[in-house]
Amino acid sequence: MPAVPTVLTPNGGEVIKGGSIYNITWTPTTDVNLGATPITIQYALDGTTFTNIAVNETNDGSFPWTVPLDNTTNAKIRITATDLAGNTASDVSNSAFTIDSIAPTIPAANIVGTTVENGQDTIAITFSEPVVAVDGTLDATEFTAGESPDNTALSLTGAAFNYSGNTLTITLASGVNLKNGNVIAITPVLNAVKDPAGNF
16 A cells, blocks of 8 residues: 555645635655655545546646635545555544635624614624624724715724624714614625625
C-alpha cells in the first residue's frame, strides 16, 4: 500500500464561499512507488458520496479548487494516492465543512420598529443568517434606513448598534423617532455586510 496522503485543508469546520477558488492542501507522500501523477482529489456534499475534482494530479500538496455553487454543511474532501501497482491509500477530511453560496437577506417581516414613550425608539433586524461587517464593526456606515409611506430617510447617526445571534438591534439617537404604523426599510450599503463565507 502507498503511504497515506493526509488532508490538511479543508479538514473540518471551514466555511467556504460557493464559486470561490479554495486551495485544497494535503501532506505529500514520499513513497518511491508512486508515479508522477498519483493523486485523485474528490469532494462529497453529503460527506459520503464522492465526486472527482481532479485525477492524475502531481503529488505537490496543493490544488486550487473552484468550489461548486452549492449549499451544504456536510462537505468533505478525499485525497487518494495510487502507486504504480494500482494500490491506493486515502484520507478524508476529519469532519465536515460548509459550502455557502447564498447571500444574507433581510426579509421585510424581519424588520420591527418599536416606539418608546419618553425614550429612544428601536429597530430590530433579523438577518437570514449570521453576518459580519466588512470593516469589522456593524454601525451606521453599513446601512441606510427609510420610513414609509414615502420612504423618508431615517437618520442612523448617533444610533447604538447591538448584534446578537442573527439579530441587530438599533437604538436610535435621542430625538430620532419612529411613527406608529409606518413600515421601516433597512438596506445594507453595497458590499458592506457579508456572511461568514463572504457572500454579500
